[in-house]
Amino acid sequence: EAGVTQSPTHLIKTRGQQATLRCSPISGHTSVYWYQQALGLGLQFLLWYDEGEERNRGNFPPRFSGRQFPNYSSELNVNALELEDSALYLCASSARDSTEAFFGQGTRLTVV
Amino acid sequence: DQQVKQNSPSLSVQEGRISILNCDYTNSMFDYFLWYKKYPAEGPTFLISISSIKDKNEDGRFTVFLNKSAKHLSLHIVPSQPGDSAVYFCAASPYYSGGGADGLTFGKGTHLIIQP
Numbered sequence: 001e002a003g004v005t006q007s008p009t010h011l012i013k014t015r016g017q018q019a020t021l022r023c024s025p026i027s028g029h030t031s032v033y034w035y036q037q038a039l040g041l042g043l044q045f046l047l048w049y050d051e052g053e054e055r056n057r058g059n060f061p062p063r064f065s066g067r068q069f070p071n072y073s074s075e076l077n078v079n080a081l082e083l084e085d086s087a088l089y090l091c092a093s094s095a096r097d098s099t100e101a102f103f104g105q106g107t108r109l110t111v112v
Numbered sequence: 113d114q115q116v117k118q119n120s121p122s123l124s125v126q127e128g129r130i131s132i133l134n135c136d137y138t139n140s141m142f143d144y145f146l147w148y149k150k151y152p153a154e155g156p157t158f159l160i161s162i163s164s165i166k167d168k169n170e171d172g173r174f175t176v177f178l179n180k181s182a183k184h185l186s187l188h189i190v191p192s193q194p195g196d197s198a199v200y201f202c203a204a205s206p207y208y209s210g211g212g213a214d215g216l217t218f219g220k221g222t223h224l225i226i227q228p
Binding site: 004006035040041042043044045090092100101102103104105106 | 114116118146148153154155156157158161201203215216217218219220221
């Protein structure tokens with residue numbers, strides 16, 4: 001069974017541009033979570049989608065947004081990129097109301 | 113303010129010995145604790161968890177101990193093997209297993225190195 005897959009693996013953008021990151025959850029999982037891991041920090045919760053709806057968001061500005069599609073895959077969009085947005089972005093999926101999340105390999109976003 | 117702290121950025125242990133990774137938390141609302149393991153270029157993988165009603169949970173070579181009064185948990189790996197070399201993240205949630213992973217607060221991780 002395929003795990004959580006993320007694309008692209010690496011992404012280089014210029015400050016001010018927009019970045020789009022994609023995630024496909026494990027089959028049967030309805031919840032998708034996005035986390036940011038900046039250098040030297042732990043994983044910071046960004047967004048939670050379930051059944052196509054945004055259920056919760058972490059302490060990040062509105063230029064971090066996303067959506068979940070009917071097949072439960074998800075996109076994370078980061079607008080007006082700043083140098084500080086350079087980080088590893090991890091997507092995780094879980095069955096509904098489960099705390100045990102399964103992570104993808106991440107997308108390394110570099111803003112120059 | 114860091115609510116979940118892993119004060120050792122790295123730990124080196126000889127193969128066959130016990131590895132002990134520590135984690136402290138400050139939020140008394142945390143009710144469920146998890147350990148994740150991460151290899152380079154891979155996402156974290158769930159390792160073991162413990163709820164606040166227990167003080168110990170064991171799974172093969174991995175045991176997690178929880179001391180609620182001290183707000184401290186530890187992960188013991190016995191015996192340590194070369195494949196255990198990875199970054200280990202401690203995570204805490206206010207949901208007692210019935211909530212979502214949006215509640216997870218992670219520590220910064222401890223890089224465990226198993227020496228042959």
